[in-house]
Amino acid sequence: MSQQRVIAERYELTAPIGRGGMGEVWAAYDMRLDRRVAIKFLRPEFSATDTTGRGLIARFRREARLTARLEHPGVPAVFDVGTHERQLFLVMQLVNGTNLADLLATKTRCSVEWAAAIGAQVAAVLAAAHEVSLVHRDLKPRNIMVATDGTVVVLDFGVAALLDADITRVTMAGEPVGSPAYIAPEQWTSTTISPRSDLYALGCVLHELLAGEQVFQADAPARLMFAHLQETPHSLREYRPDVPEAIERLVLDLLAKDPADRPESAADVYTRLVPFLPKPSDPELADPSDPTDPTRPYRFPLAPRPTSRKAAAAAPQPDNSQDAAEIRDRAAQLAEDGRLTQAAALLGGYLREHSADRGVRFQYANTLFLGGDYRNALPVYEQLADDLTRSAGGPTDDAMYCRFQAANCLAELGEITDALSEFQSIQAAEAGRGLPDSELARDTQNQVAALLAASGDYAGALRELESVLAATVRRLGTQHDETTELRRKVAMLRRASAGTASFQCQRR
Numbered sequence: 475m476s477q478q479r480v481i482a483e484r485y486e487l488t489a490p491i492g493r494g495g496m497g498e499v500w501a502a503y504d505m506r507l508d509r510r511v512a513i514k515f516l517r518p519e520f521s522a523t524d525t526t527g528r529g530l531i532a533r534f535r536r537e538a539r540l541t542a543r544l545e546h547p548g549v550p551a552v553f554d555v556g557t558h559e560r561q562l563f564l565v566m567q568l569v570n571g572t573n574l575a576d577l578l579a580t581k582t583r584c585s586v587e588w589a590a591a592i593g594a595q596v597a598a599v600l601a602a603a604h605e606v607s608l609v610h611r612d613l614k615p616r617n618i619m620v621a622t623d624g625t626v627v628v629l630d631f632g633v634a635a636l637l638d639a640d641i642t643r644v645t646m647a648g649e650p651v652g653s654p655a656y657i658a659p660e661q662w663t664s665t666t667i668s669p670r671s672d673l674y675a676l677g678c679v680l681h682e683l684l685a686g687e688q689v690f691q692a693d694a695p696a697r698l699m700f701a702h703l704q705e706t707p708h709s710l711r712e713y714r715p716d717v718p719e720a721i722e723r724l725v726l727d728l729l730a731k732d733p734a735d736r737p738e739s740a741a742d743v744y745t746r747l748v749p750f751l752p753k754p755s756d757p758e759l760a761d762p763s764d765p766t767d768p769t770r771p772y773r774f775p776l777a778p779r780p781t782s783r784k785a786a787a788a789a790p791q792p793d794n795s796q797d798a799a800e801i802r803d804r805a806a807q808l809a810e811d812g813r814l815t816q817a818a819a820l821l822g823g824y825l826r827e828h829s830a831d832r833g834v835r836f837q838y839a840n841t842l843f844l845g846g847d848y849r850n851a852l853p854v855y856e857q858l859a860d861d862l863t864r865s866a867g868g869p870t871d872d873a874m875y876c877r878f879q880a881a882n883c884l885a886e887l888g889e890i891t892d893a894l895s896e897f898q899s900i901q902a903a904e905a906g907r908g909l910p911d912s913e914l915a916r917d918t919q920n921q922v923a924a925l926l927a928a929s930g931d932y933a934g935a936l937r938e939l940e941s942v943l944a945a946t947v948r949r950l951g952t953q954h955d956e957t958t959e960l961r962r963k964v965a966m967l968r969r970a971s972a973g974t975a976s977f978q979c980q981r982r
C-alpha cells in the first residue's frame with residue numbers, strides 16, 4: 475500500500491506500524507474528525523468473494539461489534555469496520571506506547587511490582603472480554619502494549635477469534651491458532667478452547683516477565699508442543715528467590731496442563747495479584763522520563779498524562795522525505811481543511827530530522843496553537859523567540875510575536891499569573907524598542923486588561939483599557955467600530971469596579 479492512500483473516502487494512511495500473519499496495521503488520519511487512528515487490514519484471502527469468504531466477512535464484523543461493546547480502557551476502541559477494494563479493514567483507536575516484547579528486549583527481568591501491574595491490568599481486560607464470550611486465543615507480549623500513561627492495552631481482540639472453527643481453511647494442516655510459545659495445551663490438540671486458554675497464555679507472559687525467558691524454549695514448533703503438553707515448567711523461585719511464593723504459586727496454577735486446574739477466572743487472577751500492586755504515591759514523585767511505567771495507574775490514580783518528549787516520540791509518524799516547501803504547503807492545505815492534528819504531526823515529523831528550520835518551526839507552533847494544543851505550542855514559541863533574539867542581537871518583530879503567542883499559551887492553560895507577567899514584560903520591551911503604540915503593544919495591553927479583570931483586579935483592568943481606548947480614539951476616531959466596542963468594555967469594567975468598591979465599603 476502506498477502512503478497518502480485514502481480508505482473509504484475518509485481515512486488517509488500515513489505509515490505502516492505492524493505486520494503479521496493476519497495482515498498489516500497502518501497509522502492513519504480520520505479526515506472527517508481530524509484524529510489519528512489505526513487501521514488493521516486482513517489479508518486478501520480473508521475477503522474472498524465465495525461462500526466461505528462471505529461467511530468470514532460476516533463473522534469478522536460480528537467480532538468487531540463484540541469488541542466494540544467491551545468499552546474497557548485496556549482495549550482499543552473500535553470506530554469503524556468495512557471493506558475497501560475487497561479487503562476487510564477495522565478502524566481502531568491508535569495507542570501510543572511500547573509493546574511488551576520491546577520492553578522485554580530492554581529489561582532482562584521486570585520487578586515484581588511491574589509484573590503484578592501488567593498481569594493485573596491484562597487480567598482485568600480478559601475478565602471484561604470473557605464476560606461477552608470473547609476469547610483472545612493469541613495473548614503474547616507482542617499483543618500487549620504499555621501506553622504512555624502506564625495503561626496496559628491488549629491488542630488484536632476479535633481478529634484472532636475470527637479463525638475458531640474455520641482453522642483448517644486458513645492455516646496449514648494441524649497448525650494451531652496462536653503463537654507457539656504461549657499456546658495452551660488444549661490449543662495444540664485442537665480441543666475446545668475456553669477463557670482458561672487465555673489464562674494459560676497470561677501465565678506464560680508473567681513467567682517471562684519475572685524469569686527473563688520463556689516458559690519453554692525449543693527450535694521447532696513440534697518440540698514446543700511436546701513441552702507445553704508434557705513438561706513441567708520450572709518454578710520462578712529457581713530463577714529468582716525474591717519472587718514471593720504466592721506469585722510463584724499463581725503462575726504455576728496458570729500453567730496447569732488441565733484447564734480445570736487453572737484459576738476459575740481472570741477476575742480470580744486479578745484478586746490474587748492485588749496484594750503485590752504498588753500503593754498510591756505523591757504524583758510529584760512520578761518520573762516523566764519513563765512514561766511506559768505500568769505501575770503508574772496504581773501509584774498515581776487518575777493523574778495527568780506524562781508530557782515527556784520521549785512519550786511523544788513513540789507515536790508513529792508519516793514519511794517526511796519531501797523538502798520543506800512541500801511539507802509546508804501540504805500542512806497549510808491540511809490546516810485549511812480543518813485537519814490541524816494531521817498538519818501538526820506532518821510538521822513535527824519533519825522537524826525531528828530538520829530541527830533548525832525556523833520557518834517550519836514557526837508554522838508548527840501556529841498550527842498547534844490553532845488546534846488548541848497550547849501545551850506543546852508553548853515551548854516551540856519560547857525557543858523560537860530565544861533563537862530569533864539571539865541571532866539578531868536583540869528583539870525583532872518575529873521574536874516579539876513569538877513571545878506574545880507564548881504568553882497567550884500560558885493564558886489558555888490557566889497560568890494567569892505567569893501570562894500576566896509575560897505580557898507586562900512584552901509591554902516594557904515594546905516601549906524599550908520605541909514602539910509603545912505598535913499593533914503588538916496594543917494587543918498586549920488588551921490582554922493585560924483581560925487578565926487583570928479575570929483575576930478580579932477590575933480597577934487595574936479599567937486603567938489599562940481606558941489607556942487603550944484613548945489611543946484608539948487618536949488613531950481611528952470616535953465613530954469607528956473598534957472604538958465603540960472598547961467603550962462598551964470600559965463601561966462594563968466601570969460597573970464591575972464600582973460594584974467591587976461598594977462591596978468592600980460594606981464589609982468595612
